[in-house]
Amino acid sequence: MSDTPLTDAVRRYRDSVRARLHVPAHGGGPGSPWLDALFPGLAGWDVTEQPELDDLSHPDGPLAAAQDAAAQLYGAAQAHYLTGGATQGVHAAVLASLLHGGALLAARDSHRSLLGAALLANADVVLVSPERDPHFGVSLGPSAKSVGQALAEHPDIRAVLVPYPTYLGIAPDLGAIAREAHAHGVLTIADAAHGAHFGWHPALPQAPLAAGADIVVAGMHKSGGSLTQTAILLAGDGALGMSDDLALALRLIGTSSPSYILMTSLEQAVAQAARDPGYLLDSAIAAAQRVESAARVMTGLPQDPLRVALQFDRPDLASDFCGRLAQNALRGEYFEEGLALFIVPFGPPRHIDLLTKAARDLSRPRPAEPGPVLPLERIAPARALRARRTRRILQEAVGCTAADVVSVVPPGIPALWPGERISQAAVETLQRALSQGRRVMGIDQQWLWVVSE
Numbered sequence: 467m468s469d470t471p472l473t474d475a476v477r478r479y480r481d482s483v484r485a486r487l488h489v490p491a492h493g494g495g496p497g498s499p500w501l502d503a504l505f506p507g508l509a510g511w512d513v514t515e516q517p518e519l520d521d522l523s524h525p526d527g528p529l530a531a532a533q534d535a536a537a538q539l540y541g542a543a544q545a546h547y548l549t550g551g552a553t554q555g556v557h558a559a560v561l562a563s564l565l566h567g568g569a570l571l572a573a574r575d576s577h578r579s580l581l582g583a584a585l586l587a588n589a590d591v592v593l594v595s596p597e598r599d600p601h602f603g604v605s606l607g608p609s610a611k612s613v614g615q616a617l618a619e620h621p622d623i624r625a626v627l628v629p630y631p632t633y634l635g636i637a638p639d640l641g642a643i644a645r646e647a648h649a650h651g652v653l654t655i656a657d658a659a660h661g662a663h664f665g666w667h668p669a670l671p672q673a674p675l676a677a678g679a680d681i682v683v684a685g686m687h688k689s690g691g692s693l694t695q696t697a698i699l700l701a702g703d704g705a706l707g708m709s710d711d712l713a714l715a716l717r718l719i720g721t722s723s724p725s726y727i728l729m730t731s732l733e734q735a736v737a738q739a740a741r742d743p744g745y746l747l748d749s750a751i752a753a754a755q756r757v758e759s760a761a762r763v764m765t766g767l768p769q770d771p772l773r774v775a776l777q778f779d780r781p782d783l784a785s786d787f788c789g790r791l792a793q794n795a796l797r798g799e800y801f802e803e804g805l806a807l808f809i810v811p812f813g814p815p816r817h818i819d820l821l822t823k824a825a826r827d828l829s830r831p832r833p834a835e836p837g838p839v840l841p842l843e844r845i846a847p848a849r850a851l852r853a854r855r856t857r858r859i860l861q862e863a864v865g866c867t868a869a870d871v872v873s874v875v876p877p878g879i880p881a882l883w884p885g886e887r888i889s890q891a892a893v894e895t896l897q898r899a900l901s902q903g904r905r906v907m908g909i910d911q912q913w914l915w916v917v918s919e
């Protein structure tokens with residue numbers, strides 16, 4: 467039997483139906499010669515939920531089989547395809563977990579999808595500060611101890627959202643965090659936007675379900691090899707009792723016309739990982755490990771070798787380094803402040819030796835200044851966004867309550883969440899970012915929205 471039943475079904479449809487008198491309006495190609503010229507043949511694969519192609523909201527045919535294959539790959543009780551990125555997965559996981567009330571615990575440096583999740587669930591969020599690496603200063607994610615303290619202080623928390631791993635590929639101790647959560651009867655949701663491939667190779671950190679998460683948002687396009695915008699929501703045994711809530715949340719926030727191009731790409735990525743993870747990872751990991759540099763961020767925690775993060779003493783050194791590589795047509799993921807991140811793609815490496823050579827002679831950065839340790843904070847983002855608001859100039863905003871999300875892009879991790887008291891440290895960080903000419907979402911010419919008080 468084929469290990470790609472969905473792809474097979476779409477191919478059969480493409481080959482057997484002569485006239486598509488149904489949406490999409492391009493009719494499988496003829497209605498858009500421009501698209502067909504740009505991506506020959508692609509529109510033929512762009513079908514909708516025809517009877518033999520199954521229905522993502524109630525799958526019982528090839529989509530069900532494809533999702534079962536994903537569940538098997540990950541050792542999950544259930545897998546749900548997503549075509550709205552890891553963002554959709556975070557939204558659905560949080561909404562389902564808090565459908566019957568309660569608050570959410572999340573790391574302060576969570577991705578901004580947290581905000582939409584809190585609004586959908588109309589939930590308060592308890593923000594916990596991540597630990598920092600003592601030398602490089604980068605986020606290590608929250609510690610189990612701080613999670614335990616937050617759970618004890620806020621007994622209405624029903625779910626903990628943990629980045630596993632961080633953007634830099636650093637894996638916090640998810641097992642210990644999940645044990646704390648379970649001891650309080652709380653669900654653990656792993657945001658694995660960057661960890662869909664964990665567990666596929668011995669050099670990679672443990673897979674999030676195996677580490678103890680109940681629900682996992684696997685960011686397949688960022689870290690699993692499928693097309694942009696795809697992700698998979700995995701439910702472990704600990705989430706079995708909430709499968710109806712998860713299905714409801716997914717139906718509420720998903721499109722009613724999921725792209726079969728995106729979904730076949732998910733199936734292909736899953737099948738590839740099940741068949742031959744070595745092809746995907748052996749040479750890529752070996753090449754990434756050859757990027758030896760005193761500037762390479764190495765922490766004491768398990769880390770993804772495919773994420774090459776280099777730390778510099780000054781922002782201009784990071785941008786010069788990236789600029790030199792860009793002259794050789796090598797483009798990294800992002801650089802911000804003094805940090806440059808490169809992500810080694812799957813498969814046989816191409817041109818990585820340019821990075822390896824350039825990184826070799828970099829010196830070890832000075833130890834990072836210890837950042838402010840922010841206290842546990844409980845915010846009500848929905849209330850702050852709906853409150854009467856006024857504009858304040860950044861330097862006069864200390865002590866006000868933020869009424870919008872403010873984040874430096876990239877990487878887009880909020881510096882301020884709606885409902886958060888604006889600290890002096892946050893203002894200084896934002897002023898520094900603006901003076902470096904970086905893009906700051908939520909601030910317009912030094913002005914930002916705060917709650918009128």
Ligand SMILES: Cc1ncc(COP(=O)(O)O)c(C=O)c1O
Nearest residue numbers: 550551552553577579629657659
């Ligand atoms: C930790 C984390 N979670 C979730 C997301 C959202 O992922 P997507 O862009 O697939 O919606 C991102 C995106 O950068 C992320 O870094």
